[in-house]
Amino acid sequence: MSLEDDIHQLVLAMDGVATVYAADPVWLSALKQLGSLVDPGSGATPVPFVVCSEADDGGTQERGPGPSGAGSLGEASLPDAASAGGRSVMTVKIRIGTDGSLPAPAMARSVAGAIRTLVTARQPEVQVRALVEISAIGV
Amino acid sequence: MNPTHDCGRRIEALSDYLDSGTSPDAEHIDYCPQCQAQLAGLRSLSAAALLMMDDDVASATADDTGWLDGIMANLRLESRAGRTIPLRGGELDELSETEGAVIALVRTVGDSLGGVLIGRCQLEGDVSVPGEPVEVKINVSARYGHPLPELAQTLRDAVFAELLVETELNVTAVHVAFTDIRPPVIGNGSGESGKGRS
Numbered sequence: 001m002s003l004e005d006d007i008h009q010l011v012l013a014m015d016g017v018a019t020v021y022a023a024d025p026v027w028l029s030a031l032k033q034l035g036s037l038v039d040p041g042s043g044a045t046p047v048p049f050v051v052c053s054e055a056d057d058g059g060t061q062e063r064g065p066g067p068s069g070a071g072s073l074g075e076a077s078l079p080d081a082a083s084a085g086g087r088s089v090m091t092v093k094i095r096i097g098t099d100g101s102l103p104a105p106a107m108a109r110s111v112a113g114a115i116r117t118l119v120t121a122r123q124p125e126v127q128v129r130a131l132v133e134i135s136a137i138g139v
Numbered sequence: 140m141n142p143t144h145d146c147g148r149r150i151e152a153l154s155d156y157l158d159s160g161t162s163p164d165a166e167h168i169d170y171c172p173q174c175q176a177q178l179a180g181l182r183s184l185s186a187a188a189l190l191m192m193d194d195d196v197a198s199a200t201a202d203d204t205g206w207l208d209g210i211m212a213n214l215r216l217e218s219r220a221g222r223t224i225p226l227r228g229g230e231l232d233e234l235s236e237t238e239g240a241v242i243a244l245v246r247t248v249g250d251s252l253g254g255v256l257i258g259r260c261q262l263e264g265d266v267s268v269p270g271e272p273v274e275v276k277i278n279v280s281a282r283y284g285h286p287l288p289e290l291a292q293t294l295r296d297a298v299f300a301e302l303l304v305e306t307e308l309n310v311t312a313v314h315v316a317f318t319d320i321r322p323p324v325i326g327n328g329s330g331e332s333g334k335g336r337s
């Protein structure tokens with residue numbers, strides 16, 4: 001299983017989470033332009049749920065002579081990561097629906113925390129930036 | 140910073156999906172928050188419409204359903220993701236709720252009260268800046284015979300309470316406006332069928 005799949009399963013299993021929605025298409029198209037998907041096109045999942053990238057999505061990190069839109073996602077497996085104080089930063093994006101059993105703001109924070117714990121256990125050298133969007137609030 | 144990332148599916152397509160249970164686009168619809176919000180809205184609308192038909196079958200005329208069309212029109216508008224509402228989080232993280240999620244929550248709270256149908260619902264104020272005052276404006280269709288001031292207060296209290304738990308918005312007011320008074324249930328002896336509409 002890919003890192004994305006593991007994060008997807010982890011979050012789905014959390015108390016208070018009702019749904020993990022498909023990744024926002026905007027996230028994907030932005031990353032395709034940057035050529036910086038960590039696990040591009042693993043093929044198995046037609047609908048990506050979690051998007052991991054090793055570049056800041058603030059728009060200032062467009063690196064080098066990137067293959068912008070050149071359809072070369074497959075070659076992007078060794079991203080020269082964005083760095084913060086010498087450590088690379090992995091951005092993990094996910095959007096969820098809550099089931100109402102826990103307050104939505106607290107859910108966003110605990111999902112971010114769980115993602116950080118999982119990624120750090122796998123890749124202690126990276127810093128994790130979690131982008132969690134609550135797309136639906138249950139009652 | 141605040142793109143409205145909407146999927147652009149038409150409400151008619153979702154209505155078909157609701158009716159038939161299948162769609163070539165199901166893979167998208169099942170995991171899309173906007174489509175799911177619209178489906179939820181359609182479901183509660185059809186439930187409400189069924190109730191209305193039961194109640195009003197003896198008195199219904201064509202223009203009795205005007206309020207329903209209005210609510211339908213709003214559904215499409217309000218199922219948008221809307222603005223991004225930031226939540227407090229770790230230094231590196233970027234946590235948020237969508238405006239669409241919050242509006243859907245308000246709608247659910249209102250619909251669960253009984254006696255009212257939520258029409259248009261808006262958040263006024265800069266929701267993208269933490270702490271900025273935000274006012275909630277809700278249009279309501281109520282059934283004739285329910286005491287409106289009481290209904291408004293109950294709705295205000297419920298919405299306030301829910302937003303306090305489920306958001307970090309600085310909600311300074313909840314405005315409730317009754318835009319439609321639906322006719323009374325036939326046979327309840329009020330004898331005022333038709334009054335107060337439109």
Ligand SMILES: [Zn+2]
Pocket residue numbers: 146147148167168171172173174175
């Ligand atoms: Zn959709």
